[in-house]
Amino acid sequence: MRLCSSVRVGGAASIVDRPAAQPGTGARIGADVGRPAASLASMAVVAGDAAPSGRPAYPAAWEADVVLADGSTTHVRPILTTDADALQTFHVGQSERSTYLRFFAPLQRLPERDLQRLVTVDHVDRVALVAVASDGSGLEHILGVARYDRVGTDEAEVAFNVADAVQGRGLGSVLLEHLAAAARERGVRRFVAEVLPQNGRMIAVFREAGYEVRQRTEDGIVAVGFDIDPTDRSLAVMADREHRAESLSMRALLEARSVVVVGPGPDADATLHGRQAARALQNLTASGTGVSVHAVGLPADVAADAGVRLYPQVHDVPGPVQLAVVAVPAPEAVPVVRALGTLGVRGVVLLSAGFGETGPDGLELQRTLLRTAHSAGIRVVGPASYGLLSLGEDVTLNASLAAEQPDRGRIGLFCQSAPLAVALLAAVRRRGLGIAELVSSGHRADVSGNDVMQFWGDDDGTDVVGLYLESIGNPRKFSRIARRLALTKPVVVVTAGRSGQVVPPGHAVRPTYAPPRTLEEVLRQAGVIRVDNTHQLLDVAQLLAHQPLPAGRRTAILASSASVAALVAEAASASGLQVSGLVELLPEDADDETVRSTVGRLYADPESDVVLVVSIPTVGDVSSTLPSSVAHAAASTGKATAACLLDLHGITPALTAPGGDGRSWTVPAYSTPEDAALALGRAARYAVWRAGDRGRPVHPTGADTRAARRLVARWLGEPGVGAVLPLDALRTRELLATVGVDVLPSYPVHDADEAVDVARAIGWPVAVKTTVPALRHRADLGGVRLDVADEVELRADVEAVLTLAAAHRGDATDAPLEVQSMAPHGSACVVRSAEDPLFGPIVSFGLGGDAFDLLGDVTYGFPPLTDVDVGELVRSARATPRLFGYRGLPAVDVASLEDLIARVAVLADDLPELRMLEVNPVVVSEHGSVALGARATLAPADRTDATRRLAST
Structure with missing residues (x-):
């Protein structure tokens, strides 16, 4: 028998089982990133720690729930010796062709000796991962297997086998991503494989993953090999796969056409869960046609009033059903979700609370719920969700607790908190503002703002995205997705608290040691429009949804008096607009002709890009001609306009007019001039960012992060090394030299x-x-x-x-x-990087001295950086003019400084073990930069932002 994966073993094999305390837990998802160390200990010994009795540790950190290409979910974990029966069942269920391609021979059953060898690994030189799913009874079955056997110092032979029934869903690509990540963690840098010529699909998986595959044919066997270090192309492929999969998983929820509502029982109608289920059922059936609805666990009269059939149990509901709305006591949720898996349900909206916010037991129950759902291919919105609302052209899906829904529009809203979702929807209705979707994630144990942004990136019915975030569990992933979305659609964000580091009960979020400004810099780099509250969120969103993007910041003003004009000009300047255009005064007693001519003159001004219109009469009403004149002038010229007109608020017919493209444009009306100016200012700032060059990822010549990883692995593997390893000056210089940063010896x-x-x-x-x-x-x-x-x-x-x-x-x-x-004389600068538990690598820059130490004149960047990001990092410090010839000083070689920062950023991004690095001072002269000192600290890697995992904001 010839195996595609070599039977050679680079180290002694040991039988490693999942610890007894861990059954049914350990899904590495966004909700677990804040798991306390004590609960980790109860699950498994984490990778890198000593295991009991000297056995290799079970790498619990490799467990992950993932989204496949069709939007369904599955669980990936290291193989266990107890998987032998499941692996045999998986093998027997394969077609003869699949078996032949895997083993190069027909093999009806795996011999016992080979079966035991395949499930016995050491998690270092022999690694195997399985993708598993659960049936209605909760038993796991294997969907796919990926394994490697080390055949050299940094080379391993790799093999995959995916069940015939799930081929074409991207499982092979997912397993490759996970296996490559595990291999890199164990020091493997290259995969090789022997493949039959007719197994083109497997070779295609390697190539489509973005790796540079080399192959040769010998004796009828194709030998392939490729480096598994991430490249721009492989990272882009992973991000694209992540985007498509998560977008599809959300589409299955938001475009569901069959729904089942599950309540706590026919006798529990007076309880909170009973009222929630009844409200959800009423809203689903009252929202229109196009959605078939079923009910379980509700009083008969409630189902009869809603005109739906009531079933005794979930198993009695005729499937398939796409979406479930569940309101049951927390302990009953797991069996309900398990039963829903048999109906083909793709998403569960969990209205119930009583999970992570109640303490460790509730958090463990939440993990069990997610593991059950993901193993059945189900995404979970909640717990403590207000629901989701999707207003399509033909079908309205109101799977929420909102009895009164807003108009249909082109704004997508995401809100974690259920109570704040109530207030947000009420404000939307008061403004006459239409929305396309609303998703309330509650404690966002699974579905998060990241997932919904992936959907909105592909959705033609959404033009503007608004997010209310109580916490952000994975800022790196959030930044990556938000930046991609913001390049095509504006993203407006309000966070709970200015720092964005508030962690409400039930939200599992890692701690952070980053300064409060960090989140603001993350959002700025991602092109996100950050506002202070939900009022401002809707102010900005309604402008972006109903007006074109501003062509610039130059502002023309129409005001009802000189004093009002002065106030408007001040508000515009404070919002980042330039009041250099025309200022027209329109007395409150102006006749219709004067109104039309004044408005026409204002919009004809070639020196303005945007228009602010403010009319607040002291006696009487606003001229009836003014709103119409402004609306038509704005629509015909394409100049973004905001208005503050007495008695007009939000989106009104009075300020609506058709444009030259046939589309109706509405000038949004605001309560105060300051609100109008802020919305225009934020929109103009976003337009500048979107139109700018975002640059290319930095790849400094001669930066060898692979060599850096070898050094770090050797140093951290030395006997007696503790949890944190401060490097001496010699080792720090050696580490920096791998990326081309030379430190002048002292x-x-x-x-x-x-x-x-x-x-x-x-x-x-x-x-x-x-x-x-x-x-x-x-x-x-x-x-x-x-x-x-x-x-x-x-x-x-x-x-x-x-x-x-x-x-x-x-x-x-x-x-x-x-x-x-x-060193040559110049300006002293400080360049730092720090690995934060929440934000990941953070690179900071400032000019040395009091500006840095006392005044906090520090700028932040979040790798991976582009050349534009590096340039902005340097130029954003308030003391930066000193580098460019301030007050007659010679300009210094900023390009050399940016090159050094880029090298530090690449090292920080590729080396999660680099807990802290400070290069201080960096003296930048007219002809180069010299690092005069550096210090660094290492620690085991603990980063959780990989694209291959389900991870929430």
């Missing part, structure tokens, strides 16, 4: 004699520095002496610095010095 000395010896060895002139933290790098405070040209000067400087240091340290002998070759 030499520790204790007295003048040692300093003179070093200076003679490295050559004059030199710099002398104290290592006292308060004085380090501070020439202005006397801790650094530069351009020391000879021995006499050096001895004097050493004595002075030691004396100064003694005042801070108490004893001069405890304050060693450093001697270093002189």
Whole structure:
């Protein structure tokens, strides 16, 4: 028997079972990112820790719930020895052709010896992953297997086998992504495989994953090989697969045409769950035609009033059913969801609370619920969801608790909190604002803003996206998806609290040590329009939905008096607009002809891009001619306009007119001039971002992150290394050298004699520095002496610095010095990176000194960065003008500084073990940049933002 995956074993095989405390848990999804260490211990020993009795640890971190190409879900995990029977059943169920392609021979059953070998792995040199699904009884069956066997230091032989019934759903690509990630974690950098020539599908999986595949044919066998380090193309392929899969999974929910409502029982109508189920049933049946509705667990009279058939049990409902709305006590939710899997349900809207927000037991119940749902191919909206609302052209799906629904429009809304969803919908109705969809994720245990943004990216019926986020569980993924969406559709976001780091009960979110400004920078880099509250969210959304994008910031103003015009101009300037265009005054007693001529003159001004119209009469009403004149002028010229007209609010027929393209455009009406100006200002800022060049990912020449990973793996694998490993100066320089950052060596000395010896060895002139933290790098405070040209000067400087240091340290002998070759004069900068548990790698930049240390003049970037991102990172600091010839100073070589930052960013992105790196100072001169000092700290990787996982915002 010849296996596609080599039977050679690079290390001793051991039998590794899932720990007994773990049955049915461990799905690595967005809701688990905040799991406490204690609960991890109850599940499994995480990868990299010592396992009991010296056995290899079960890598629980490799478990993941994933979305397949058709929008369904499945669970991927490492294989267990207890999977032997399931693997045999999987093998026997395969077609003869599939078996032959996998084993190069017809094989009806796996021999017992081979079966045990296939399920026995060490999770290091022999790794196997299985994709599993559950049937209605909760038993798992295998859908696919992927495995590798190490055949060299960093090379492994790989093989895949996917069930015939699920081929074409992208499972092979998903398994490849997971297996490659696990292999990289174990130091494997290249996959090889032997494939029969007729197995073109498997070779296509390798190529379509974005890898550069090399192949040759020998003795009728195709040998293929490819590096598995991520590339721009492979990352783009993974992101595209993620986008399509998650978009389809949301489409199955939002375009569902058959729904079952499951309540707590016919005698529980007075309970909260009973009222929720009854309301959901009434809303579904009252929202129109096109949706078939069934009911389970509701009083007979409620079902009769809604005109639907009532079934005794979920199993009695005739399938298939696409969507379920569930309102039952939390302990009953798991069996209900398991039963729904037999109906082919693709999504569950869980109105019930009582899960993660109640404590550890509730969180464990929530994980069990998700594992049950995902193993059955079901997405979950909730718990504690207000529901979802989809207003299509032909069909209205009101699977929510909203008895009064808004008009149909082209705005997509996402809101986590159910109570705030109530307020948001009420505000939408008051404004006359139409929406396309509303999704309330509740505690967003599964479906999140990320998923819905993926759908809106493909949805032709949505022009603007608005998100109310109570917490963001995966900022890196959110940024990636939001940036992609914002390139085509505006994304308006309000977060709970300015920092966006509020974590309501029930939201499992990792801790963060990043400063409060971090989220603001994440959103800015992603092109998201951030606002302060839901009022502003709708202010901005209604403008973007009903007016064209501003062509610029130049603003023309029409006001009812000079004083009002002054206030409007101030509001416009405060919102980032430029009041350089025409300002027209229209008295409140102006006749119709004057109104029309004034409006025409205003919109004819070639020096303006947007228009603010404010008319607040002190006596009487706004001229009846003004709204119509403004609406027609705005529609015909395409100039984005916002208005503040007495007694008009939101989207009104009075401010609606057809444009030259035949589309009706409406000038939104605001309560105050400040609201109108803010909406226009945010829209103009977004238009500038969207029209700008977003650049290309940085790939500095000579940056070898593979070499960096080898160094880090070796250092962290040394005996006696703790949870955190601070690197000494030599190792820090060695690590930075792998990406082309050279740190000028410095030499520790204790007295003048040692300093003179070093200076003679490295050559004059030199710099002398104290290592006292308060004085380090501070020439202005006397801790650094530069351009020391000879021995006499050096001895004097050493004595002075030691004396100064003694005042801070108490004893001069405890304050060693450093001697270093002189670098060219220039501006001192600080470049840092930090691996945050929530945000992932964060790169920061600032000019050295008080601006950085005291005033917090620091800018942030979030890898992967483009060349434009790096440029903005440097130019966004308030002290940056010093680099460009401020007050007669010579301009420095900013390009060399940007190159250094790019190298640090690439290292931080590719090396999650890099817990902290500081390059300080970086002296930027007219002809280059020199790093004079650096320090770094390593720790085991703990990043959870991979595209291959279900991960929520």
